[in-house]
Amino acid sequence: MAPDQTNLLQGTLDMMILKALALVEMHGLGISRRIEQITKGTFQIKPGSLFPALHRMEEEGWLTSCWGESENNRRAKYYKLTSAGRRQLEVETKRWGRIALAITRTLEAS
Amino acid sequence: MVLPRLTSLLRNLFHKQRKERELDEEVRSHALLVADEKIRAGMSPQEAHRQARLELGGVEQVKEQVREMRAGHLVEALAQDARFGLRLLRKSPGFTAVAVLTLALGIGANSALFTVLDRTLIRPLPYANPDRLMMLWEDFSAFGAAKERVSPATFKDWQKRTQTFDEIAAYGMRDFNLSDGGPPEEVFGLGVTANLLSMLGVRPLLGRSFAPEEDAPGNKTVVLSYPLWMRRFGGDVGLVGKPILMSGEKYTVIGVMPKGFQYPDQQSQVWVPLGLSAQLLARRNSHFLYVAARLKPNQSLRQGQVDMNVIARDLAREFPASNDRIGITVVPLKEEMLGNRGREFILLLGSAALVLLITCANIGNLLLARSAARQPEIAIRAALGASAGRMLRQLLTESMVLAAAGGALGLALAEWSMLGLQGIIPEGLAGVVELKLDGRAIAFTAAVSVLAGILFGLVPALQLPKLGVSSALRQVGRNSIASGGGRLRDILVAGEMAIALVLVTGAVLLIVTLMRLRAANPGFRADAILTAQITAPSPKYQESNVRQRFYSQILDRVRAIPGVRSAGLSSDLPYQSRGNTMSLTVEEQDAQAGLGTDALFRLVSAGYLETIGARLKEGRSLSEDDQQNTLAVVVVNETLARQYWPNQSAIGHRIDTGTGNGTPKWMTVVGVVDNIQERGLDLPNKSAVYVPFTQTTIGFFLPEQIAVLTSRAPMSLSKELQKAVWSVDREQPVNRIMPMEAIVEDELANRKQVLRLLGTFAALALLLATLGVHGVLACVVSQRAPEIGLRMALGATRWNIIGTVVSHALRLTGIGLTLGVLGALGATRLLSSLLFGVGATDPLTFITVVALLSVVALGACYIPARRAMRVDPIEALRYE
Numbered sequence: 001m002a003p004d005q006t007n008l009l010q011g012t013l014d015m016m017i018l019k020a021l022a023l024v025e026m027h028g029l030g031i032s033r034r035i036e037q038i039t040k041g042t043f044q045i046k047p048g049s050l051f052p053a054l055h056r057m058e059e060e061g062w063l064t065s066c067w068g069e070s071e072n073n074r075r076a077k078y079y080k081l082t083s084a085g086r087r088q089l090e091v092e093t094k095r096w097g098r099i100a101l102a103i104t105r106t107l108e109a110s
Numbered sequence: 111m112v113l114p115r116l117t118s119l120l121r122n123l124f125h126k127q128r129k130e131r132e133l134d135e136e137v138r139s140h141a142l143l144v145a146d147e148k149i150r151a152g153m154s155p156q157e158a159h160r161q162a163r164l165e166l167g168g169v170e171q172v173k174e175q176v177r178e179m180r181a182g183h184l185v186e187a188l189a190q191d192a193r194f195g196l197r198l199l200r201k202s203p204g205f206t207a208v209a210v211l212t213l214a215l216g217i218g219a220n221s222a223l224f225t226v227l228d229r230t231l232i233r234p235l236p237y238a239n240p241d242r243l244m245m246l247w248e249d250f251s252a253f254g255a256a257k258e259r260v261s262p263a264t265f266k267d268w269q270k271r272t273q274t275f276d277e278i279a280a281y282g283m284r285d286f287n288l289s290d291g292g293p294p295e296e297v298f299g300l301g302v303t304a305n306l307l308s309m310l311g312v313r314p315l316l317g318r319s320f321a322p323e324e325d326a327p328g329n330k331t332v333v334l335s336y337p338l339w340m341r342r343f344g345g346d347v348g349l350v351g352k353p354i355l356m357s358g359e360k361y362t363v364i365g366v367m368p369k370g371f372q373y374p375d376q377q378s379q380v381w382v383p384l385g386l387s388a389q390l391l392a393r394r395n396s397h398f399l400y401v402a403a404r405l406k407p408n409q410s411l412r413q414g415q416v417d418m419n420v421i422a423r424d425l426a427r428e429f430p431a432s433n434d435r436i437g438i439t440v441v442p443l444k445e446e447m448l449g450n451r452g453r454e455f456i457l458l459l460g461s462a463a464l465v466l467l468i469t470c471a472n473i474g475n476l477l478l479a480r481s482a483a484r485q486p487e488i489a490i491r492a493a494l495g496a497s498a499g500r501m502l503r504q505l506l507t508e509s510m511v512l513a514a515a516g517g518a519l520g521l522a523l524a525e526w527s528m529l530g531l532q533g534i535i536p537e538g539l540a541g542v543v544e545l546k547l548d549g550r551a552i553a554f555t556a557a558v559s560v561l562a563g564i565l566f567g568l569v570p571a572l573q574l575p576k577l578g579v580s581s582a583l584r585q586v587g588r589n590s591i592a593s594g595g596g597r598l599r600d601i602l603v604a605g606e607m608a609i610a611l612v613l614v615t616g617a618v619l620l621i622v623t624l625m626r627l628r629a630a631n632p633g634f635r636a637d638a639i640l641t642a643q644i645t646a647p648s649p650k651y652q653e654s655n656v657r658q659r660f661y662s663q664i665l666d667r668v669r670a671i672p673g674v675r676s677a678g679l680s681s682d683l684p685y686q687s688r689g690n691t692m693s694l695t696v697e698e699q700d701a702q703a704g705l706g707t708d709a710l711f712r713l714v715s716a717g718y719l720e721t722i723g724a725r726l727k728e729g730r731s732l733s734e735d736d737q738q739n740t741l742a743v744v745v746v747n748e749t750l751a752r753q754y755w756p757n758q759s760a761i762g763h764r765i766d767t768g769t770g771n772g773t774p775k776w777m778t779v780v781g782v783v784d785n786i787q788e789r790g791l792d793l794p795n796k797s798a799v800y801v802p803f804t805q806t807t808i809g810f811f812l813p814e815q816i817a818v819l820t821s822r823a824p825m826s827l828s829k830e831l832q833k834a835v836w837s838v839d840r841e842q843p844v845n846r847i848m849p850m851e852a853i854v855e856d857e858l859a860n861r862k863q864v865l866r867l868l869g870t871f872a873a874l875a876l877l878l879a880t881l882g883v884h885g886v887l888a889c890v891v892s893q894r895a896p897e898i899g900l901r902m903a904l905g906a907t908r909w910n911i912i913g914t915v916v917s918h919a920l921r922l923t924g925i926g927l928t929l930g931v932l933g934a935l936g937a938t939r940l941l942s943s944l945l946f947g948v949g950a951t952d953p954l955t956f957i958t959v960v961a962l963l964s965v966v967a968l969g970a971c972y973i974p975a976r977r978a979m980r981v982d983p984i985e986a987l988r989y990e
Contacts (some may be wrong), residue, residue, distance in 0.1 A: 050180035
């Protein structure tokens with residue numbers, strides 16, 4: 001399952017989720033709030049996109065999950081990066097770098 | 111990265127319930143967390159929870175989206191759909207039974223006929239290079255026969271001159287009286303040129319086939335078929351090299367062919383060298399050889415034909431006396447063996463496909479009615495997050511469940527029909543083709559089932575996009591049934607009527623044909639006659655005196671059997687030979703023996719014409735007194751008499767048929783009989799002569815067929831007939847004992863088989879189309895019950911209401927029948943080679959069928975019309 005060039009958006013979402021989880025484990029809402037915070041509200045991840053992505057990435061072996069207590073004592077499912085997930089984050093970061101560079105060059109041309 | 115995904119797949123499939131529980135919990139906890147946030151921001155708890163749910167966009171939708179993401183989702187969804195489909199089908203057993211049963215009939219018919227087609231037309235013949243094998247005939251089209259057997263000298267010329275064939279082989283039919291170890295038995299075989307067996311590319315199981323030098327007069331070697339070797343000689347390996355006794359002569363067995371080998375048909379059990387004498391090889395005017403040939407590897411049928419055309423032109427120039435206007439016909443061996451049957455099989459498979467199409471239209475229609483009733487359910491599912499694709503898949507899966515059940519049952523039906531269909535295999539292939547369902551047939555059945563499932567599954571699916579969720583939901587609870595499918599249903603039913611009309615027309619044309627054939631006057635009687643073949647073996651009865659005495663004695667003994675009213679002998683019974691002619695010269699007329707001047711030649715005994723019930727028109731019949739030393743006489747048929755003596759009596763004139771060994775042998779016409787359909791029911795009459803066997807010495811016609819008119823049941827005579835023959839010669843086999851009626855039925859067999867299948871298909875099509883019309887009208891009536899009620903309340907009479915229903919039916923039927931007539935006009939042409947006495951576009955047949963279908967369609971209105979009449983206006987309006 002090599003990263004697919006055409007699957008740009010899915011890869012980007014994956015990258016942001018992986019990045020959000022890079023430092024600390026979080027539940028779904030935490031992840032989406034963290035991404036909102038980092039991007040200053042540019043990206044708002046809806047549950048309809050978030051949960052399918054989380055489950056898929058767990059099936060890929062990039063994340064593991066466990067049930068824990070939230071800050072206000074609610075039961076919630078927490079996600080954590082695996083080592084495969086860290087490698088994937090590096091892959092996605094490099095890929096994004098290449099793409100960003102390419103797009104920047106395109107825009108600077110002419 | 112495949113591995114984790116794979117383990118997930120297994121986990122998903124096996125721990126489904128836990129996964130589902132966790133997912134549910136996760137999504138709900140998410141909603142609670144969102145609500146907590148909002149409460150902290152100062153919202154009232156109630157409002158916070160509402161907002162959280164809105165933001166989530168529906169718990170079920172999110173869950174469905176996650177599910178669709180999961181590994182193994184497709185398998186799971188399909189299984190779920192299939193389970194759901196099965197549940198639905200169980201809930202309506204009537205619909206399910208009708209659908210599965212009709213599907214099984216439709217699919218089964220297709221599988222069975224595919225197997226027939228596959229085994230005969232599609233698979234190559236069991237010889238080496240089967241595509242390059244051809245039959246070559248002398249083309250006597252200028253004289254009415256495109257495929258005439260070949261004369262020896264011409265055959266030799268072809269061998270020498272051809273550029274495109276690498277082998278040309280010849281053979282002639284032989285039969286032997288095999289009397290070695292066991293009761294005497296007639297075995298059929300071939301005299302073949304040495305290259306025939308090697309050209310077919312099948313190596314003998316034991317020993318060898320013929321060496322070139324063995325194809326010489328007087329050579330007595332023989333190759334046996336596997337079945338004969340097993341049956342007669344117990345599969346004795348030591349038999350090769352030993353002699354066996356055939357027709358009183360010793361033949362050395364040099365080989366045994368492998369199991370399953372046959373050429374040209376199952377009947378041929380022995381092969382001996384053709385061994386033509388130099389004298390025979392020089393003949394150009396005796397046409398008795400069959401010629402098979404193999405094209406060179408890079409040559410086409412067309413190139414072969416062009417090559418032979420050139421040779422035929424050259425021969426016509428060089429030997430005008432024998433070859434003028436004679437061409438050469440090249441026919442692929444397979445086409446030769448299949449005859450017209452290949453086309454008939456395609457026609458029947460096409461008919462089966464049409465039946466299946468009607469079945470699909472019908473089931474599609476039923477599903478459409480059901481899906482209209484299920485619209486609320488579908489709307490709710492859509493509201494609960496099922497995507498359009500998912501619902502389409504579910505509808506199709508349901509159809510697939512139906513199709514699979516129909517296919518499985520159809521396969522069973524096909525298997526069951528195999529035995530009955532075996533008789534349809536043409537003679538040339540009968541031994542090598544054993545009809546049974548194999549992998550190919552099963553794959554075909556599966557493909558057809560899937561195709562059918564998609565076809566009728568798509569019908570209700572076509573209605574899906576029209577269903578807006580909100581509009582459908584708004585209708586839930588109201589009694590209105592969406593009428594969106596109405597147009598589609600009408601189209602389907604009109605199509606069904608059209609197809610039914612095509613098939614019924616075909617069947618009726620064949621029925622008319624069989625009626626005409628049975629009613630046609632064949633010029634002889636078939637009832638109460640037993641027939642058999644008694645072939646006097648050649649060396650023993652070489653002398654014509656001995657032979658004549660032998661047959662006279664047999665006749666005497668047979669006539670003495672109690673219950674025998676008369677008996678007679680002939681070289682061919684009616685329908686047994688399309689040819690066996692001799693050249694014809696008429697005294698004092700221009701008609702000289704030559705090309706195209708010939709007559710059917712029947713060597714008969716006194717009493718034969720009376721026995722088969724031929725009607726004497728003029729003069730006398732043949733009598734016991736016509737002997738060697740009395741005036742040579744002949745009875746001719748009406749065609750001959752009219753052709754040569756159109757304005758006078760034929761009696762007393764003299765003809766010669768080349769039986770005088772080189773010098774004319776004039777025979778005086780003493781009688782004229784009504785034409786006897788010697789060549790079969792559907793070939794035109796030809797001149798024929800009936801010559802007393804007691805007055806001719808020629809050896810290549812034998813009065814070997816016996817016809818016995820009896821006052822008992824014909825077959826009850828068979829044992830006594832055999833005994834009578836054996837009392838003359840203990841070693842004489844008696845073959846093909848059968849009633850004359852069997853010969854007549856045989857002549858109709860092809861058509862009867864086609865009719866039996868086509869008739870079944872037509873009946874099925876008619877039944878299905880009727881059900882279709884009935885279904886549509888019933889639906890129309892129940893949909894329009896409120897309107898009907900309103901109209902009745904406003905003063906419409908019952909007849910007005912019936913008129914509404916009937917006019918709907920008439921519209922459907924009218925469109926369907928018009929299309930059907932157009933289709934049938936094209937399709938029945940395919941039948942024309944089977945038709946007799948009726949044209950493929952016979953107007954009377956078409957009118958009858960159209961009338962029949964109209965009546966049936968109107969009949970189908972009866973119940974819906976009655977229901978419409980009984981609509982209670984109060985009741986109907988109350989529900990509105």
